[in-house]
Each structure stands twice: as C-alpha cells, then as structure tokens.
Amino acid sequence: MSVRIAVLGNINIDFVMEAQRPPKPGETLRASNLRMVPGGKGANQAVAAARLGAQVTLIGRVGTDVFGQPLIQGFMREGIATDFIRCDEQAATGAAFITITPDGQNSILSALGANLECTEQQVEKAGEAIDRSDMLLLQLGVPAAAVDRSIQIAVDRNVPILLDPSPLGDELPQLWRRADIMVPNETEAAGLTGVEVPDIPSAVQAATQLGAQGIAVIIITLGSQGCLLVDTDGARLVHSYPVDPVDTTAAGDAFAGALAVRVAEGATFNEAAAFANAAGALATTVVGAQPSLPTRQAVEQFLRRHGGVQEATIEEL
Numbered sequence: 028m029s030v031r032i033a034v035l036g037n038i039n040i041d042f043v044m045e046a047q048r049p050p051k052p053g054e055t056l057r058a059s060n061l062r063m064v065p066g067g068k069g070a071n072q073a074v075a076a077a078r079l080g081a082q083v084t085l086i087g088r089v090g091t092d093v094f095g096q097p098l099i100q101g102f103m104r105e106g107i108a109t110d111f112i113r114c115d116e117q118a119a120t121g122a123a124f125i126t127i128t129p130d131g132q133n134s135i136l137s138a139l140g141a142n143l144e145c146t147e148q149q150v151e152k153a154g155e156a157i158d159r160s161d162m163l164l165l166q167l168g169v170p171a172a173a174v175d176r177s178i179q180i181a182v183d184r185n186v187p188i189l190l191d192p193s194p195l196g197d198e199l200p201q202l203w204r205r206a207d208i209m210v211p212n213e214t215e216a217a218g219l220t221g222v223e224v225p226d227i228p229s230a231v232q233a234a235t236q237l238g239a240q241g242i243a244v245i246i247i248t249l250g251s252q253g254c255l256l257v258d259t260d261g262a263r264l265v266h267s268y269p270v271d272p273v274d275t276t277a278a279g280d281a282f283a284g285a286l287a288v289r290v291a292e293g294a295t296f297n298e299a300a301a302f303a304n305a306a307g308a309l310a311t312t313v314v315g316a317q318p319s320l321p322t323r324q325a326v327e328q329f330l331r332r333h334g335g336v337q338e339a340t341i342e343e344l
C-alpha cells in the first residue's frame with residue numbers, strides 16, 4: 028500500500044530563462060528559451076512524492092488568475108488530492124522568475140502572492156488529511172502561523188514531521204524544533220545555527236547544534252557531494268551520484284519529497300538518504316522544477332545502474 032504524505036507549502040508558476048549570467052544592478056541582459064512551468068517548493072515536493080508512489084494531499088493557496096486553475100489541474104493529473112487548496116480572490120498566484128546559467132546554477136526571485144494568504148483556519152480544515160498521513164512535509168513558503176498550526180496538529184496526532192527550512196526568512200515558525208527530521212542546505216544550516224558551513228566538519232558542527240535543539244534527524248544537503256546525515260547513530264556522509272546538471276532548480280525539492288516517501292515506507296535513514304540523493308541528482312538533468320521530478324521507476328533504474336541503494340557510499344565521520 029502506498030504511504031500517505033500531507034504537504035503544506037507554496038505553489039508557484041515559474042518563469043524560467045536561460046542566460047550567460049544573472050544581470051547586474053541597472054543592466055539589461057539578453058536571455059533565451061522562456062518557459063512557464065509549475066513550481067513552488069511545496070508543490071514541487073508534493074509532485075515529487077506523488078511520482079515516487081505516495082498518496083499526496085497538498086494544502087496551499089493560488090489566485091483566481093490564469094495560473095491558479097491550470098496548476099490545480101496539473102496536481103490532479105499527478106493524482107494529488109487538491110481538496111485543501113484554496114483559490115484566493117484578492118491575491119495573485121505565487122510566481123518565481125528563474126535565471127539558469129550554462130553551469131546549471133539558478134538565481135530565483137519569488138513573489139509569493141496567494142501563498143502568503145494561507146491561514147491557520149485553512150490548515151485546521153485540513154486537519155483530517157494531516158491526521159491520516161504517515162508524514163507531514165513542510166517548507167517555509169507559507170506564513171509561519173500556518174506552519175505552526177500544522178505542526179501542532181501533527182504533534183497532537185503523532186504524525187512525523189519533515190521540515191525543509193526553505194526559503195529561510197526572518198520569521199521562523201515558533202514550533203520548528205518539533206520537527207522530527209530537518210533537511211537544510213548549507214546556507215540554511217548556517218542561518219539556523221550561526222555556524223558557517225563551507226566544509227564537512229562545519230556541517231557536522233551545525234547539524235550537532237540542531238540536534239541539541241531537539242531535532243532527532245538532521246540531513247544537510249551538500250549539492251553534488253550528497254548529504255550529511257546526523258542522528259543517534261552518529262554522523263555520516265551519504266555520497267551523491269555523478270550527473271551532468273543542466274538546471275539545479277527543485278533538486279532540493281526532489282530530495283525532500285523522496286526522503287519523506289522512503290522514511291514513511293520504513294526505510295533506514297541511510298537508505299532513504301541514498302534514494303533521495305538519486306532523486307535530487309536526476310532532477311538536475313532536466314530544465315524546470317516539476318518537469319524535472321523523476322518517477323519511481325526512473326529513480327530505481329538509476330540506482331540499479333549505480334549499484335543500488337545498498338551500495339551507496341556512506342562514510343562514517
């Protein structure tokens with residue numbers, strides 16, 4: 028039986044352009060290959076989990092403009108339950124403007140619009156969906172009060188919580204330390220702990236600090252290096268897989284969605300992290316957020332080509 032994942036998070040339409048480099052202040056630069064693709068961290072993680080075989084409910088908000096309904100229809104085609112996505116009469120659908128450079132790196136400007144109108148009341152209405160889930164998957168693209176309400180519901184009903192603290196702004200949910208698993212990248216780990224993370228030893232230090240705050244499992248994503256996993260078994264580096272990246276957008280979302288699915292399925296954290304690394308690596312090989320999110324079959328084939336999850340290189344630290 029498929030596992031059930033509830034996702035509360037932001038839904039965007041992404042405007043993606045390719046350029047030699049991001050523009051400097053006051054400069055107009057030529058870009059090419061404009062694409063409009065579905066994105067938003069919450070939506071990307073929901074789609075990632077659905078493509079990997081989970082039954083997903085997405086809680087979020089779009090506008091009543093030209094983007095809102097097509098995005099919802101897209102989720103329905105992915106088999107995602109959309110009962111708790113509201114259409115806001117006043118605010119525009121969230122949008123992101125993304126520049127991709129030839130090395131596959133991106134810069135993103137995001138206008139969160141309707142996402143910022145998600146309320147505690149909206150989350151309460153979705154309480155039953157959180158209650159019957161095997162995992163609540165969160166990011167920070169909706170207001171902290173809404174995230175807090177979902178954490179409280181999950182804690183009350185013993186639903187494990189996976190928090191991707193992105194985008195990390197000034198206001199953190201008060202209950203963020205109640206997350207069971209946290210998946211910051213290097214910048215977010217530094218923002219949360221004050222420990223700069225340029226290398227593995229500093230990542231261990233930042234993760235240990237987060238652990239001391241009460242988070243049981245901390246996984247710091249380290250791009251092409253893989254991820255650092257710290258739990259009661261200690262610290263280890265789970266190496267990633269070599270790919271030729273064309274666009275790193277949503278690689279972190281593929282990672283978080285995949286990790287949520289495999290942990291909910293009962294995999295060990297080592298196995299789940301190796302699977303998530305494979306999903307993240309594959310997501311960098313296609314341009315655009317949701318177009319790049321791999322299916323279960325694609326991840327499993329990729330892992331077989333690389334020796335399988337059991338063969339993932341895991342270095343005890």
Ligand code: RIB
Pocket residue numbers: 039040041065066067068071122123135137276277279280316
């Ligand atoms: O994580 C990638 C996402 O960040 C993009 O899809 C964009 O919408 C921004 O929210």
